Amino acid sequence: MSENRDRSEAEAQRNKIHNKKMQKIKFARDKLMATKTEEKGLIMVHTGSGKGKSSSGFGMIMRCIAHGMPCAVVQFIKGTWRTGERDFLEKRFQKECQFVVSGEGFTWETQDRERDIAAAQEGWKKAKELIRNSEIKFILLDEINIALRYDYLNVNEIVEFLLHEKPLMTHVVLTGRNAKDELIEAADLVTEMSLIKHPFREGIKAQKGIEF
Secondary structure, three states, X not given: OHHHHHHHHHHHHHHHHHHHHHHHXXXXXXXXXXXXXXXXXXXXXXXXXXXXXXXXXXXXXXXXXXXXOOEEEEEEOOOOOOOHHHHHHHHHOOOOEEEEEEOOOOHHHHOOHHHHHHHHHHHHHHHHHHHHOOOOOEEEEEOHHHHHHOOOOOHHHHHHHHHHOOOOOOEEEEEOOOOOHHHHHHOOEEEXXXXXXXXXXXXXXXXXXXXX
């Protein structure tokens, strides 16, 4: 009985210390949040060698749809590759989210630089139209960083447009590996996905529902 009582008293003491700690954290957090009053449309970059860049962007699309925010996707590079996200949005959320495909497949599939450049530039032209439409609140430029990496698009032109022509409350996400320094500098939020392990290295192919 004495041993049980001691354990109970020790647990009560730990709970008391924990509660005091959480009260301090909440006070500091509330004080911090009170200073965050500005609201603006963000320029966001998802880059890095790890998986999850496009997946995160499409997750934000779902969130925006749930909040009644009109969305759009311009998908660079992937082209003819049918993805689950594309099928889902085109079949079920056509009104809520416009979906534009720019490109005929990965650049190593087309093996035609001129066609890749033309497709990327056409995609950027459409992206500008969508971004300028202030009724659309969220635009995902999926894999645009790959088009920038190969210099299919001019990074300075894109940065200039996003900084000076994007409507104030419009959010834009740009995904893909090797984001250029100019874009990272201009962005409000940059997330780098780090690769620690990947099944592809063990000979496991890309799988439906996981990679596409």
